[in-house]
Amino acid sequence: xxxxxxxxxxxxxxxxxxxxxxxxxxxxxxxxxxxxxxxxxxxxxxxxxxxxxxxxxxxxxxxxxxxxxxxxxxxxxxxxxxxxxxxxxxxxxxxxxxxxxxxxxxxxxxxxxxxxxxxxxxxxxxxxxxxxxxxxxxxxxxxxxxxxxxxxxxxxxxxxxxxxxxxxxxxxxxxxxxxxxxxxxxxxxxxxxxxxxxxxxxxxxxxxxxxxxxxxxxxx
Amino acid sequence: xxxxxxxxxxxxxxxxxxxxxxxxxxxxxxxxxxxxxxxxxxxxxxxxxxxxxxxxxxxxxxxxxxxxxxxxxxxxxxxxxxxxxxxxxxxxxxxxxxxxxxxxxxxxxxxxxxxxxxxxxxxxxxxxxxxxxxxxxxxxxxxxxxxxxxxxxxxxxxxxxxxxxxxxxxxxxxxxxxxxxxxxxxxxxxxxxxxxxxxxxxxxxxxxxxxxxxxxxxxxxxxxxxxxxxxxxxxxxxxxxxxxxxxxxxxx
Amino acid sequence: xxxxxxxxxxxxxxxxxxxxxxxxxxxxxxxxxxxxxxxxxxxxxxxxxxxxxxxxxxxxxxxx
Numbered sequence: 001x002x003x004x005x006x007x008x009x010x011x012x013x014x015x016x017x018x019x020x021x022x023x024x025x026x027x028x029x030x031x032x033x034x035x036x037x038x039x040x041x042x043x044x045x046x047x048x049x050x051x052x053x054x055x056x057x058x059x060x061x062x063x064x065x066x067x068x069x070x071x072x073x074x075x076x077x078x079x080x081x082x083x084x085x086x087x088x089x090x091x092x093x094x095x096x097x098x099x100x101x102x103x104x105x106x107x108x109x110x111x112x113x114x115x116x117x118x119x120x121x122x123x124x125x126x127x128x129x130x131x132x133x134x135x136x137x138x139x140x141x142x143x144x145x146x147x148x149x150x151x152x153x154x155x156x157x158x159x160x161x162x163x164x165x166x167x168x169x170x171x172x173x174x175x176x177x178x179x180x181x182x183x184x185x186x187x188x189x190x191x192x193x194x195x196x197x198x199x200x201x202x203x204x205x206x207x208x209x210x211x212x213x214x215x216x217x218x219x220x
Numbered sequence: 221x222x223x224x225x226x227x228x229x230x231x232x233x234x235x236x237x238x239x240x241x242x243x244x245x246x247x248x249x250x251x252x253x254x255x256x257x258x259x260x261x262x263x264x265x266x267x268x269x270x271x272x273x274x275x276x277x278x279x280x281x282x283x284x285x286x287x288x289x290x291x292x293x294x295x296x297x298x299x300x301x302x303x304x305x306x307x308x309x310x311x312x313x314x315x316x317x318x319x320x321x322x323x324x325x326x327x328x329x330x331x332x333x334x335x336x337x338x339x340x341x342x343x344x345x346x347x348x349x350x351x352x353x354x355x356x357x358x359x360x361x362x363x364x365x366x367x368x369x370x371x372x373x374x375x376x377x378x379x380x381x382x383x384x385x386x387x388x389x390x391x392x393x394x395x396x397x398x399x400x401x402x403x404x405x406x407x408x409x410x411x412x413x414x415x416x417x418x419x420x421x422x423x424x425x426x427x428x429x430x431x432x433x434x435x436x437x438x439x440x441x442x443x444x445x446x447x448x449x450x451x452x453x454x455x456x457x458x459x460x461x462x463x464x465x466x467x468x469x470x471x472x
Numbered sequence: 473x474x475x476x477x478x479x480x481x482x483x484x485x486x487x488x489x490x491x492x493x494x495x496x497x498x499x500x501x502x503x504x505x506x507x508x509x510x511x512x513x514x515x516x517x518x519x520x521x522x523x524x525x526x527x528x529x530x531x532x533x534x535x536x
Contacts (some may be wrong), residue, residue: 151380155370164366165384168359169391172398179402211387218379268485275487278494324501332494338492370525437476444509451516455523464524
C-alpha cells in the first residue's frame with residue numbers, strides 16, 4: 001500500500017482509540033455556537049441573520065483546536081524524523097496529515113452543522129448552502145492548520161501561536177463561506193462565492209502542502 | 221581586500237554594521253528635511269478642502285504611513301526570503317529589524333485613519349476594505365514577531381519567520397480582494413475611506429515628500445535596530461569582541 | 473499662507489483635535505522609536521563589555 005494511505009490509516013486508527021479526544025472539537029463547536037443566542041438574545045430574526053457567520057467562526061476555531069497534536073505526537077516519539085528521512089515525499093506526508101485532520105475534525109463539524117442550522121432557525125436551503133460551504137472550506141482550514149502546526153512544532157505556546165498565525169490566512173475562507181449562505185438568505189445567488197471557495201481550495205491544495213513540507217524540514 | 225564592492229559585500233555583518241553606522245545620521249537628517257518640506261507645503265500651501273475642511277490634512281500623514289506599512293511588509297518578506305535562499309544571516313537579521321517598525325506604521329495607519337474618519341464620516345471605525353485589510357496586516361506582522369520570538373534556535377526562527385512572511389505576502393492580495401468583495405456586498409457599511417478630496421498638485425507634492433520622509437525614517441530606524449541585532453547575535457566573532465571596551469573605562 | 477493667526481492654525485477649522493491627534497501620535501512615536509533602538513544598541517554594547525571582561529582580565533594578568 002502506498003505510504004500515503006498507510007499514514008492516513010495510521011492517523012485515523014490512532015485517533016479512533018481515543019474517540020472522546022477526537023470529538024472534543026465537535027463538542028466545542030456546538031458549545032461555542034450555543035453561546036451566541038445566550039449573548040445576543042433568542043429573537044429568531046437576529047439568530048437567522050447571524051447564523052452563517054456564527055457557525056462559520058465557530059467551525060474555524062474548532063478546526064484549529066486539534067492542530068497542536070497533528071505533528072506533535074509523531075515529533076515527540078521521533079517517528080516524524082523517520083518519516084522525513086525515509087525518502088518518501090514530504091509533500092505527500094503533509095497531504096496525508098491534512099486529509100486525516102479533515103476526516104477526523106472537519107468532516108464531523110460538517111455533519112453536525114445542520115443541527116446548528118436548525119438551532120438557529122435556518123431554512124432548509126440555507127442549511128444546504130452552509131453544508132456545501134463547509135464542505136469546500138474545512139479542507140482549506142485543515143491545510144492551513146497543518147502549515148501552522150508544522151511551523152510551530154515543539155514550541156511551548158504552540159497552540160495559541162497557531163491561532164495567531166493561521167486565522168488571518170483563513171479570513172478569505174470565512175468571508176466567502178459565510179458570505180455564500182448570507183447571500184442565499186438575502187436572495188442573491190451564492191454561485192460566485194462557491195466558485196471562489198472552490199478556487200481557494202484548489203490553490204491551497206497546490207501550494208500549502210509544499211509550504212508545509214518546507215516548514216517540517218525547518219522545524220525538525 | 222578587493223576595493224570594488226561585490227554583490228554580497230554587505231552581507232557580512234561587520235561590513236553592514238560599518239555602512240549602516242555611516243549612513244545613520246544622514247538618513248535621519250534626510251527624513252527631517254523631507255518632512256519639514258512636506259509639512260510646510262501641506263499645511264501652508266495646500267488649500268483647504270471644500271467638503272472636508274482642514275481635517276483632510278490628515279491625508280498627508282495617513283497615506284504615507286499606510287503605504288510604508290505595506291512596503292515594509294514586502295521588504296521584510298523579501299529580506300527573510302533572501303536570508304533563507306542564500307543562507308545569509310544578515311538578511312534575516314534585517315528582516316527581524318524591519319518587523320517592529322512595520323507593525324508600528326500599520327498601527328499608525330489605523331490610528332490616523334480612525335482620526336480622519338471621525339470628523340468626516342462621524343465614526344471612529346468603519347469596516348471598509350482598506351482599514352480592514354490594514355488590520356489584518358497588523359495581525360500578520362504580530363504573528364511574524366511572535367513566531368520569531370517563540371523559537372529559541374535562532375536559525376530555525378529565521379527560516380520559520382521567512383516561510384511565514386512569504387506565505388503572508390502571497391496571501392495579502394487574496395485577503396485584500398476578498399475583503400473588498402465582502403465590503404461591497406454589505407452595502408450598509410460601504411462608506412469608504414478612499415473618498416479623498418480632489419487632489420491638487422500641492423497636495424500630491426506634500427504626500428510624496430512625506431512618503432519619502434517616512435521611507436528615510438524607516439531606513440534609519442531599521443538600520444539602527446539591525447546594528448543592535450548584529451551586536452546581540454554575533455557576540456562570538458572577532459570584530460565584535462574588538463568593540464568591547466575594558467570595564468575600567470566603562471561608566472557604570 | 474492662509475492662516476490668519478497662530479490660533480487659526482492650531483484650531484484647523486475646528487478639526488484641531490483630529491489633525492493634531494494624528495500628527496501628535498506619529499511625531500511622538502518617531503521620537504520614541506529611535507530612542508528605544510539607541511537604548512537597545514547601548515545595552516548590547518554593555519552586554520559585550522561584561523561578557524569579555526574576564527577575557528581582558530586574563531590577558532592583562534590581573535584585575536583590570
